[in-house]
Amino acid sequence: MNELLEKLSLAVESGKINKLSPYPPAMRGLDGADELCQQALEAGIKPEVILNDALIPGMGRIGKKFSDGKAFVPEMLIAAKAMSAALKHIKPFFTSGEVKRKGVFVIGTVMGDLHDIGKNLVAMMIEGSGWEVIDLGVDVKPEKFLEAINQHPDCVIGLSALLTTTMVNMETIVKQIRAQYPDHKILVGGAPLSHDFCKKIGATFYSSDPQGAVEFLERSVA
């Protein structure tokens, strides 16, 4: 593989945002995802190739380590930040249509719940895998999700909850979506959830980690 792409992929996986960022200490002073992505474009590498051969595999490796219990939230967050720094150079090509998005993913933390670390991680991972992400924020009421589906009929919905007290609100939201859109794809995630819970509330898919959500979305457009 192209050496530049390899470096970029490693920068994303390691969470090296840009040249100035002090993390990780071992890469101090080296170019980060920001500079390397710019250099790759200047070298004439197609944005789609950068995305598919450097950014997505880099994020995928850290995502896999996270799923395996070998990396943790800080490593994931900083990798996602590096990914975003690279992605901002790719964004104009999405806008111009030169690179096609895989689809629209709408995510929010359910009503009553203000926690967003998990939701943000999933949003960043999915954006990094080539989707347009619409983040509705925290404490999101059912109407907001319905409105989003109305505007983006082919979107996939993602619901997040951290608390056992708010996970029950997922059921309310899923029911309201199902009443109007019986077959709409709805992903759920959050610390207290389980496959059993997902099935009971009628959601489409549960993943215990962000990488699982990314893989589900990949399958859904395959």
Next chain:
Amino acid sequence: MTLTERIESRKILILDGATGSELIARGLIAGECPELWNISHTEIIKDISASYFAAGSDAVLTNTFGGSLLKLRAYNLESQAYELNFWGARNAISVKPEGKFVIGSIGPSGLMLEPFGDITYQEMTDSFVVQVKAMTDAGVDGFMLETFTDLEEIKCAICAVKENSDLPFFASMTFSNTPDGHKTMMGVSVTDFVEAMQSANALLVGSNCGNGILKMIDLAKEFRSVSATINLLLKANAGEPHLHDGVLCYSESPEMFASNLTDLLAISPSAVGGCCGTNPEHIRRIKQVIETV
């Protein structure tokens, strides 16, 4: 007897069960600020503490888990932080029987310190200072820093305690199992946590929440293998939550909890109690088992 003397007496300290799920059972709606009930529903808050004391708790936690500035900011209640924490402590103290203890609960901010998030160490520490000051003024016997996952964040909370009171503190983190032993969501190992808390002079070190008493036993064994001498605190939740006829239930009944307690007691904890989904009945059973052992 002070809290420190009580722990040094080597007699197991029976803590309380959950506060959050008890509040829900009494009408708190998801999305409401639980700490606001310290001034709006004082009788209910006192009733929860009283029910734990009656069930056999030697110490109960205040309803101030989310009373830090950064947590209250999400509800626009930052300006009432002192008041909410002060009355959180006073409600519990007002129903405290002679010889029992009230511990000020301090939970994590839900936000990330730099460089992973954008909160500075100073902001994080200041966020806890108001809790420590208010509850020290109100007369708690000590603090419990609970369900933390980031070692740097719990250190901020410890700084807040040490610089603003002379009271002892318990330190507790929430772990899950990984191929390399138990780690918190932020990747902190049991060893790292125990070593840091020993050097910080925590009165009790341990874990709360997680996924039920059986998993807590495995975790407790790892704590014990790291240190044979630490004063261990264990507060398991009542298993994984699931839906039953549209109502959220926890899988571990007071009976199930109690029947596994002997294994937990074999690890020689200094303090035991329950977390999410446990209620006064769990505590009553814990007390029964401890008294018969």
